[in-house]
Amino acid sequence: MTDLVTRVRELLPSVRADLEELVRIESVWADPARRPEVYRSAELTAKLLRHAGFGDVRTVESGGAPAVIARHPAPEGAPTVLLYAHHDVQPEGDPGQWHSAPFEPTERDGRLYGRGTADDKAGIATHLAAFRALGPNPPVGVTVFVEGEEESGSPSLPALLNEHRDLLAADVIVIADSDNWSTDIPALTVSLRGLADCVVEVATLDHGLHSGLWGGVVPDALSVLVRLLASLHDDDGNVAVQGLHEAKAAEVEFSEERVRADSGLLDGVRQIGSGPVVQRMWARPAITVIGIDTTPIDKASNTLVPRARAKVSMRVAPGGDARAHLEALTRHLQDHAPWGAQVTVTPGDVGQPYAIDARGPVYDAARAAFKTAWGREPIDMGMGGSIPFIAEFAAAFPDAEILVTGVEDPGTQAHSINESLHLGVLERAATSEALFLEALGRGPS
Incomplete structure (x- = not known):
């Protein structure tokens, strides 16, 4: 065990170099102009896995982005573990808001900054480090599956799982795409909210009108839209849509001070909703308006706007059905339009929530590995965000145990500007994974 911990530490400089090359x-993938870059990323991922010692490495696609599958067979009687990560990343947003170039990995204060340093190219680095640390003859079968369109909702994943079921079949699935409680305390993610979104359009006129001549008599569409969107929450900020599911969050403390510090909440701005923080973040539905289409300010005139639309995103609590929740949201929007405005709701993406019963010998082995690598017991935590493909894996491989881990921490700022990876967390995550694979080879008890 000590040798394995030391081996991971010795490998980290080369693994970091691989990660930086990927970043x-x-x-x-969401940017059509950069889709060739996704193919380059898949090629490099395949190359790194071959150099790590995988004998069977192939790049596959099923109508979407390229994914990479690498396999090392299990010794006689040993289990096979599937290690998941994704090599696509979110758009970088405004590069001017980054403290360093978003696609040039830069170290500052023990963190590696750059888009994808954590989400989720660090997942690839973790798998590379763990596999290489185990040497040429690991005690378990190892399959690495690196997807290429997770940040776009994994639309072709069901087809990939179906077409390559034999290659991907495993006894244990490790999803390296989640968070840790802090840089010092590891976590197993045991619940994730689902996702459903739609575009709502309101119309009040067949053409724009002079606001001086008709204002005060005829409603403009933007005012209607604002009032309609405001109806989604009560005065305390709780979701006001009827018929939505609420679960029970893991029993951990998340202080008001931590909310403010981790989120960057501005002075004087209050939290929304009522009840414990973790209940609101992990086990209740949440609704957010993530975009509005109307007249830009620099093109505005004194005109009543005839049409306006918004994109509404809803998180679904574990145990709820995302499609049923989208129907409830649609009914609410149709029933709450003020002044008889016409409302059209166009459904968007749907991803199911997931809850994990993290009990049994496999989870015991994972917790023991975490404790050795981190020096702390892991926390069972929920995740307010969504990883809909976990439900896809569970449906495709119903007998497999699923563990959701990751290399992120509250300071990572995944999807945001200045995304970063804590390099100490990378070492501990890779060590945990190597120890876990070694334990499975011995047979968890």
């Missing part, structure tokens, strides 16, 4: 590739 320099702008693998944004």
